Amino acid sequence: MKIRSTTDEDLDVYVDTVHAAFGHFPETPVEGGGLWWSALEMERCLLALAADGRPVGTAGAYGFELTLPGEAVVPVSGVTSVGVLPSHRRQGVLSAMMRHQLGDVRARGEFLAVLLASEAPIYGRFGYGPATYTARLTVPRHRAALAVPRARGLAGAPAAGAGDGSVEVLRRDECGEILEEVYDRYRRTQPGALSRPHRWWDLRAGQPPISPAPRYIAVHRDADGVPDGYASYAIESGTLTVDETISTDDTVFTALARFALEHDLVSQVVFRHVPPEHPLRRQLADFRAGEVGGYTDWLWVRLLDIPGALAARGWFMDGELVLDVEDPFLGERGRYLLTVRDGRADCVPTDREPDLSLDVGDLGSVYLGGTAPSTLVRAGHIRAHRPGAAALADVLFRAERSPHCLHWF
Numbered sequence: 001m002k003i004r005s006t007t008d009e010d011l012d013v014y015v016d017t018v019h020a021a022f023g024h025f026p027e028t029p030v031e032g033g034g035l036w037w038s039a040l041e042m043e044r045c046l047l048a049l050a051a052d053g054r055p056v057g058t059a060g061a062y063g064f065e066l067t068l069p070g071e072a073v074v075p076v077s078g079v080t081s082v083g084v085l086p087s088h089r090r091q092g093v094l095s096a097m098m099r100h101q102l103g104d105v106r107a108r109g110e111f112l113a114v115l116l117a118s119e120a121p122i123y124g125r126f127g128y129g130p131a132t133y134t135a136r137l138t139v140p141r142h143r144a145a146l147a148v149p150r151a152r153g154l155a156g157a158p159a160a161g162a163g164d165g166s167v168e169v170l171r172r173d174e175c176g177e178i179l180e181e182v183y184d185r186y187r188r189t190q191p192g193a194l195s196r197p198h199r200w201w202d203l204r205a206g207q208p209p210i211s212p213a214p215r216y217i218a219v220h221r222d223a224d225g226v227p228d229g230y231a232s233y234a235i236e237s238g239t240l241t242v243d244e245t246i247s248t249d250d251t252v253f254t255a256l257a258r259f260a261l262e263h264d265l266v267s268q269v270v271f272r273h274v275p276p277e278h279p280l281r282r283q284l285a286d287f288r289a290g291e292v293g294g295y296t297d298w299l300w301v302r303l304l305d306i307p308g309a310l311a312a313r314g315w316f317m318d319g320e321l322v323l324d325v326e327d328p329f330l331g332e333r334g335r336y337l338l339t340v341r342d343g344r345a346d347c348v349p350t351d352r353e354p355d356l357s358l359d360v361g362d363l364g365s366v367y368l369g370g371t372a373p374s375t376l377v378r379a380g381h382i383r384a385h386r387p388g389a390a391a392l393a394d395v396l397f398r399a400e401r402s403p404h405c406l407h408w409f
């Protein structure tokens with residue numbers, strides 16, 4: 001078997017191979033993201049070829065930016081369209097492509113790769129760990145009242161009127177660059193969020209609201225009329241489904257949620273892609289009215305340069321930890337002293353006794369602050385060598401807010 005990089009000329013054969021591997025014919029531009037392949041970056045894709053030259057496997061990557069805790073924005077590879085023909089499975093084709101691809105990512109100078117996994121058991125062996133999570137919040141319309149925020153009655157609360165703005169409903173095709181601009185501002189402040197390159201919006205490649213699927217857009221504008229948030233939604237059979245609610249400001253998010261929850265002629269409102277701990281549930285006057293469902297992993301993270309990755313993110317507590325990290329897939333191992341002072345980390349090789357021993361995939365899981373190291377200690381995946389080490393790691397790795405990603409790729 002041979003693995004080679006592709007060019008634009010390989011697009012058709014690449015897409016055909018992906019579809020045969022997944023067992024789907026090419027999508028039409030409807031719900032769920034037709035034309036996804038139009039944004040492929042063919043210079044970052046790989047084809048695996050059988051001895052007779054026939055393509056049997058695909059593995060691609062997009063060049064994205066990922067926001068780390070502390071609003072650090074770094075380039076990453078977003079691994080995509082991974083597939084092996086059913087006739088050639090369990091013969092090591094994927095393993096060979098993963099090895100080749102991780103080498104390419106390193107050669108490009110990127111210190112991490114991310115992906116969305118079709119099945120959870122696939123990617124742990126290649127050093128990926130689930131790092132962000134997402135859920136769906138369903139609220140029956142008749143129990144949708146929002147509570148008056150209690151902090152408003154507390155000392156030091158802002159004067160009434162703060163957060164004034166307006167919501168306007170537009171059709172998706174009327175929104176021009178508003179969505180792209182608002183999303184871009186949002187993703188730079190949200191740990192775990194990925195960029196959506198301009199060509200995605202331009203080509204309408206992806207899931208709603210990027211795709212050509214019909215959608216209404218509730219656009220929020222600040223008191224000066226500048227768009228600062230949006231919610232993309234559709235109504236079917238009495239259910240108003242919000243694809244995504246995007247804003248850098250919690251009060252704007254609440255205004256958009258209120259808009260959806262107060263919509264006439266619907267029996268329930270479903271907010272897709274909300275972080276599992278989102279404050280919206282707490283804002284409902286009836287806490288039990290919001291039902292959290294569809295809880296799932298979203299972004300998986302694979303670290304390739306551990307000191308580089310740890311030094312790149314922001315930190316919120318001072319402390320020191322010695323991490324002993326194993327990377328069985330790449331046959332690497334390292335022990336690092338992580339020292340955090342004033343929001344920055346220094347990470348250097350050490351021969352000090354470790355506080356924690358862990359697999360590189362588990363480090364990927366905790367890296368963005370979305371998985372508590374102590375949970376993985378309790379699960380038997382991370383080994384803590386002294387009392388208090390897991391609790392210290394929990395405090396150190398926590399981000400300013402839960403990491404979340406809602407970009408599908």
Ligand SMILES: CC(C)(COP(=O)(O)OP(=O)(O)OC[C@H]1O[C@@H](n2cnc3c(N)ncnc32)[C@H](O)[C@@H]1OP(=O)(O)O)[C@@H](O)C(=O)NCCC(=O)NCCS
Binds near residue numbers: 022085092094121
């Ligand atoms: C997932 C897929 C790419 C695996 O390709 P493959 O060439 O069969 O994988 P490999 O032969 O390299 O397998 C490597 C190891 O992973 C395991 N593995 C592979 N796919 C697995 C799966 N879906 N579930 C659990 N284990 C899996 C293999 O058993 C093997 O384990 P071993 O090393 O202990 O023997 C292929 O099954 C496929 O195309 N599936 C449909 C499309 C898909 O889901 N793609 C992933 C998109 S995110």
